[in-house]
Amino acid sequence: MKTTLLTIACCISLASWGQSIREANKLFFKYEYERSTEMFAEIAREMPLPLEEYKRLGYGYYITGDFKNCLPISDSLLKTPKVEPFFYFMNGEANFGVGNYDKARVSYLKYQSLDNEYDVKHKIASCDLVTSEIPADIVRNRLLEGNNAKANITGEKYLDQGVIEFSEVGQDSTGSFVTASKINDAELVLARPFVRINNEPTIITLDEEFRDAAITSFTLNETTSEVWVTVARPLSREPIDMVPHLYKGIFDQSTLSIRELQPWKYSGYEDTTSCAHGALNSEGNQLIFSKVGPKTNGADLYMSQLNGGTWTKPTPLSKFNTDADEMYPIFLDDSLFSFSSDGLPGFGGLDVYKSKITADGFGEIEHVLSPVNGPRDEFNFQYYSDSTARYTSNRKGGAGDDDMYFIEYVIEREVIEVEKPDSSEFFAFVNSFEVPIFYFEFDKYNLNDSLDKLPQLITFLNNNKQSRIVIEGHTDKRGSKKYNLKLSEKRAMALKEALVKKGIAADQIDTVGIGYSQPLNDCGWCSEKMHAQNRYARIKLIAK
Incomplete structure (x- = not known):
C-alpha cells in the first residue's frame, strides 16, 4: 500500500513538473525570457531538466545578461555529444561577460571553426582591447x-x-x-x-x-x-x-x-x-x-x-x-x-x-x-x-x-588665474564680488534687467584698467546647437554694449557665447520656469 501511495505521489509530482515545464516553454516562445528562466531554474532545483529545456535555461540566462549563471550551463553543454555550434558562441559571450577574456577567445575561435552565422572577428579583437580602455570620469x-x-x-x-x-x-x-x-x-x-x-x-x-x-x-x-x-x-x-x-x-x-x-x-x-x-x-x-x-x-x-x-x-x-x-x-x-x-x-x-x-x-x-x-x-x-x-x-x-x-x-572647467595688486581696497572688492546674472526672454537678446547692481563694478574697472571682465551668454535647451551659440553671443554682446554706455572701456570687456552647455538648472524635463533660469548672461571678473 505504501509503495502504491509513493508511486501515485511521484506520478502527481511528475505531472505537476510537466505542467510547469509546459508553462515555462510557453513563456520562452513568447520571448518572456526572464519569467521562463525563473521557472526553468525552479524546476531544475527539484529535478534534472530535459536537455532541450536545459539549453533554454542556459539561453535564458544568456539573453537576459546573467552570464554568471549562464557560464556553468554552457560549460556543461559543450561536453554533450554533437552540441550545436551556437553554444560555443554562448560560452564565449558568458566568459566575456564575467571577465574571462582568455577563455572567451578560445570559445570564439572554436565557434569560428564550426560556423559562420555570427562574425566573431571583432569579438576576438575585443578580448584584446577591453582591458585597455579607461572608464569615463x-x-x-x-x-x-x-x-x-x-x-x-x-x-x-x-x-x-x-x-x-x-x-x-x-x-x-x-x-x-x-x-x-x-x-x-x-x-x-x-x-x-x-x-x-x-x-x-x-x-x-x-x-x-x-x-x-x-x-x-x-x-x-x-x-x-x-x-x-x-x-x-x-x-x-x-x-x-x-x-x-x-x-x-x-x-x-x-x-x-x-x-x-x-x-x-x-x-x-x-x-x-x-x-x-x-x-x-x-x-x-x-x-x-x-x-x-x-x-x-x-x-x-x-x-x-x-x-x-x-x-x-x-x-x-x-x-x-x-x-x-x-x-x-x-x-x-x-x-x-x-x-x-x-x-x-x-x-x-x-x-x-x-x-x-x-x-x-x-x-x-x-x-x-x-x-x-x-x-x-x-x-x-x-x-x-x-x-x-x-x-x-x-x-x-x-x-x-x-x-x-x-x-x-565630470567636466573640467578652465580656471582663470587672478593676479591681485597689494591694495586693501582692491582685495575688499574682489573678495566680496558676487557674479551678477542677467536674464532674458525666450529667443530674445535685448537686455531687460537693470544695471543698478553694477555701480561698484563699474567704479572698480575704471580705477583698475588692467582688470577686465568676461561676459558669458547662455540659452535654454530649445533650438539647435548652432542657433543657440549665435543667440548666446548676441546676449553677451547686448550686455557689453550696455556696460560700455555706463562708462566701462570696451577693451576691458570680452564676450563669449556658451549656448546651452552650462545650464543653471540642468533639468531633464524642463518647465517654462526651469527654461527661464537657463536664459542668462553672467559677468566673470579677471582682477589684476
Whole structure:
C-alpha cells in the first residue's frame, strides 16, 4: 500500500513538473525570457531538466545578461555529444561577460571553426582591447524614473518640452488596451511613443487603423511638423507588414497625435526590405536609418538627403557598416552623430559609438566609454548638455527588458588665474564680488534687467584698467546647437554694449557665447520656469 501511495505521489509530482515545464516553454516562445528562466531554474532545483529545456535555461540566462549563471550551463553543454555550434558562441559571450577574456577567445575561435552565422572577428579583437580602455570620469550613472518590468526606451529630445520615450502597452483579445497592472496577461504587447513633460508621460496617439501597430522610433522636423516613425504590425496576415518600416506623417503638438501616417517613399515596401529607426538632422535635410534586406549585411545604416524638395535614393554609410548590425542612429546636435553596432570591437552586444560631423561627412568612429557601454546591448545614446546624457540598455540589474539610464560626466572647467595688486581696497572688492546674472526672454537678446547692481563694478574697472571682465551668454535647451551659440553671443554682446554706455572701456570687456552647455538648472524635463533660469548672461571678473 505504501509503495502504491509513493508511486501515485511521484506520478502527481511528475505531472505537476510537466505542467510547469509546459508553462515555462510557453513563456520562452513568447520571448518572456526572464519569467521562463525563473521557472526553468525552479524546476531544475527539484529535478534534472530535459536537455532541450536545459539549453533554454542556459539561453535564458544568456539573453537576459546573467552570464554568471549562464557560464556553468554552457560549460556543461559543450561536453554533450554533437552540441550545436551556437553554444560555443554562448560560452564565449558568458566568459566575456564575467571577465574571462582568455577563455572567451578560445570559445570564439572554436565557434569560428564550426560556423559562420555570427562574425566573431571583432569579438576576438575585443578580448584584446577591453582591458585597455579607461572608464569615463562620471558623477553618477543611474536608472531613470519611469522604467517598469517591460521595455522602456529613451528617444530623441522633444521640441522645448521634454523627451520622447517608448514603453510597452498591452491589449486583450478584443484589441482593447489593458491597464499597466495587467500587461503581463495581455494577448498582445506593443511599443508606443510617449512624451515625458515635467516628469509625466503622455502617450502620443495615432489613427484607429494603427491600433495594432508597434511604434519604436520618432524623429521630428520641428519646422514643418513632419514626423518619421517606425511601424510594425505583428498580427498582420501579410509577412511584409510584420517587419518594421518607416512611415511619415504630420505631428500635431497641441493634441500630441500623429495624423496622415503613410509609408515613406523609401519605407522598405518599395524594395521588400525592412527599414527602421529614422534620425533626422537639425537642418531637416538628412535622414539616416537602419535597413535589412538582400543587399545588406545584417542591419546597415543608410542615408537619404533632401535635394530640391525631393528625398534622394538612400545609399549605405559604408564608413559605419560592418558584417553585423548597425542600428539606432541619432543626431546628437549639429556636430555629432551616434549609433549602435555589434560588429565593431567593444564590450559585448550592441555598443554605442559616435562620430563627429564635418564638412566632408563623418569623422573617426569613437567607442563611447564605460559605464555607458557594457556586456549587453546599449543604444539610443543622446546628450542633453555637455555633462549629461541618456541611453537605453538591457543590462542585468534593471527594472525590465530594456531600461532608460541617465549619466552625468565630470567636466573640467578652465580656471582663470587672478593676479591681485597689494591694495586693501582692491582685495575688499574682489573678495566680496558676487557674479551678477542677467536674464532674458525666450529667443530674445535685448537686455531687460537693470544695471543698478553694477555701480561698484563699474567704479572698480575704471580705477583698475588692467582688470577686465568676461561676459558669458547662455540659452535654454530649445533650438539647435548652432542657433543657440549665435543667440548666446548676441546676449553677451547686448550686455557689453550696455556696460560700455555706463562708462566701462570696451577693451576691458570680452564676450563669449556658451549656448546651452552650462545650464543653471540642468533639468531633464524642463518647465517654462526651469527654461527661464537657463536664459542668462553672467559677468566673470579677471582682477589684476
